[in-house]
Amino acid sequence: MKRLLVLVLATALVAVSLVGCTPNSTSGTMIVGSPAISGDFIYGFGNSSYDKWVKDLTGGFMGTHYVTADGAYAVNETVVKDLKIDKDADGNKTYTYELQQDLKWNDGEPITAKDYVFTLLWEASPEWAGAGATSSNGDGLVGYEAYHEGDSKVFAGVKLIEDYKFSVTIDAEQLPYFYEVEYGSCRPLPMHAWTVKAAIESDENGSQLTTTAETEEWTLKYGTKRISQTERFAPTVTCGPYNFVSFENNAVTLKANPEFKGDWAGKKPQLEFVIIKYINQDTDVDQVINGSVDAVVGVIEAEKIEKARNDANTKFTDYPRNGYGGVFFHCDFSPTNDPNVRKALAYLMDRDEILKNVIGGYGSTVNGMYGFAQWMYKDNKEAIDNLPNLVLNQDYANDLLDETEWVYDKDGNAFDRSKATKDGGYFRYNKEGKPLVVEHLGSEDNNVTDNVEIQWKANCPYAGIDFRLTRCDFSKLLKHYYGGFDLGAERQYNSFNLATGFTATFDPYYDYHSKFYHQMYMQTEQLKDDRMDEITVRMRRYEPEQKQEYSAAWLEFQQLWNELLPVIPLYSNQYHDIYRGKLSGFNTNPYHDWTDIICQISKTK
Incomplete structure (x- = not known):
């Protein structure tokens, strides 16, 4: 993965209007709706899925593979x-x-x-x-x-x-x-x-x-700093199928690149403009139905999917997700630096209820870092299905917390779980007199955020946890998620509801090896564990042909991950890309999103 994992809103729904690829002409405009766009448009900065669309459309397609x-x-x-x-x-x-x-x-x-x-x-x-x-x-x-x-x-x-x-x-x-x-x-x-x-x-x-200047006017340090302050936000010279035009009013405008030779199949884009803009996620599918936008991708909510299926002018492509959604922890920040606190929080939510409310019949709970599209999951399905299942259990959550430092009440007496009621107010403390507070940051207009709040507000009081939730736009959430370790006194949040999509390279070395601890955009859960270091290195050391051996090591990784629980896994699901009937060739799949197949999609007037 090399932290090419793309972290997206758990309700990442995107509006797209696409035009097909026929020779020698471009016309029309594609409007892509998204949650908030961060504005990092060259590789190396940010990991927002929506920024990455811009990176790939402008700076991609010319790789050797x-x-x-x-x-x-x-x-x-x-x-x-x-x-x-x-x-x-x-x-x-x-x-x-x-x-x-x-x-x-x-x-x-x-x-x-x-x-x-x-x-x-x-x-x-x-x-x-x-x-x-x-x-x-x-x-x-x-x-x-x-x-x-x-x-x-x-x-x-x-x-x-x-x-x-x-x-x-x-x-x-x-x-x-x-x-x-x-x-x-x-x-x-x-x-x-x-x-x-x-x-x-x-x-x-x-x-x-080296420098070609007669004087030492140029240095690599100067050059990299300049690019990080200019091209990062408005790339000028690029090689992809589209050129960057502007980022204004929460919208990115791209224009077809006439110099683009073609994708891997030699196809060129036919749409003259692509616009990626912020839209309200509560009404994204409605905007497809009423024609305000042409498509939304990655739809997971059953209610929205059914609404689109019942509209005569709307089509969809569905496929198993190559990724999963969950509640992601910072494992270096108290109190979620303790694995027993993380596990207790997992046993204080009803994941099946969240699944029913958000996804309906279009997904299932997962117990590890995998998606249903992965061949490794299919190879190990029986063993994966037998991993410890995280079900709502307030007593067991208290048992886990009794093994942590949070074993006192406000007065310094032993915490008495019988005094912890739904009304709250009776919390756990450590010996320094610090209360057990968990701060969660969720994105706005997000059904998963709403359901996490419902579950933890209902159940955390029974375990003496003071649960607090804040909502913000996606850009701010990513700032705290990726860079929390560098925020100093501003650091506040322990957990974040997000979803991640895997690339074809499942290499968790860059995600969980301690070598990358406190490096921006890498090791984002900030986990340190010698066993995790060992397995993430060992997973890499197989020949490409040794699929059986790699698959066995993948299972070991999942078992350890489930034990350490840097993330509460919630679901993997069937993605639905929903679009207007004017589009054709919208053949997205677990390994190709709409940017990958931009030159295969056409639109009639």
């Missing part, structure tokens, strides 16, 4: 003319790419090998991290640690060979890796636009960025 409809990786032949993979005597593995020579940036400049090498030199640099960005790009390649830590200016495993040829070499110590193609793949960044005064020096020892 793409993900197929069944979740497999394939070489992107629109980009790659030839790929050779060689292994040396030391076990290092080199991917040598020859690029197609008709790729262009939206300003008409050619996309060449130096743009791919530049991406690795830029995103793996300590200067990029110093500018506030997060990236695992280049991890696994020879010389990555020395380059990333600033001990070397040369990235040994990256070489610029010719104008349209480059190579990356995977370190033998990082092999085998079950998702090896992740190490060997690459995408471009516009070197000519981002670093006017920089050049790439490359030889048998690797590659490095």
